[in-house]
Amino acid sequence: xxxxxxxxxxxxxxxxxxxxxxxxxxxxxxxxxxxxxxxxxxxxxxxxxxxxxxxxxxxxxxxxxxxxxxxxxxxxxxxxxxxxxxxxxxxxxxxxxxxxxxxxxxxxxxxxxxxx
Numbered sequence: 001x002x003x004x005x006x007x008x009x010x011x012x013x014x015x016x017x018x019x020x021x022x023x024x025x026x027x028x029x030x031x032x033x034x035x036x037x038x039x040x041x042x043x044x045x046x047x048x049x050x051x052x053x054x055x056x057x058x059x060x061x062x063x064x065x066x067x068x069x070x071x072x073x074x075x076x077x078x079x080x081x082x083x084x085x086x087x088x089x090x091x092x093x094x095x096x097x098x099x100x101x102x103x104x105x106x107x108x109x110x111x112x113x114x115x116x
Contacts, residue, residue, distance in 0.1 A: 021109070026058035026070050033087075035061065040107060042076065042094040046087035051075045056096070063109045072097035 022032040023045060037044035043061070051057070053075050061069045073093040081090055098106070 021064070022062040023059050024062075026060045032062055038106075038110070040095070040098075040103065040110070042073065042092060045091050045093060046081070046085075047089045047091050048087050049089070051078055051089065051091055053078060057093070059093070061106070063105065065105075065109065067105055069098070069102040069105055071095050071102065 021035045021038050021043075023035045023043065024032040033046065035043045035045050038061075055075045057073050057075070059071055059073055061071065063069065072095070074096050076092040076094040078092075079090045081088060
């Protein structure tokens with residue numbers, strides 16, 4: 001497939017991976033939920049909280065290695081899920097502040113999972 005055709009189908013800057021990564025709000029010991037569609041650019045989550053686009057949040061990602069990564073994120077998009085879903089909202093979060101060591105740890109996790 002030519003590069004121009006390829007970009008037409010997937011306009012994402014970062015490849016996505018569905019890894020066994022969990023998240024919860026930073027600095028809390030609340031329930032962790034599974035994240036999905038994670039990349040170096042952001043992560044997709046499901047939430048019962050009514051978030052707003054452009055809202056800033058602090059989250060902690062719990063990686064399969066047992067390490068965690070704290071990140072500042074902004075809500076890129078939010079969609080209401082149909083009744084009966086596991087959560088009320090489908091949310092895309094964009095990383096806005098990810099320290100260099102956290103980037104390396106996340107990249108390592110994504111590289112290991114994508115090679116399996």
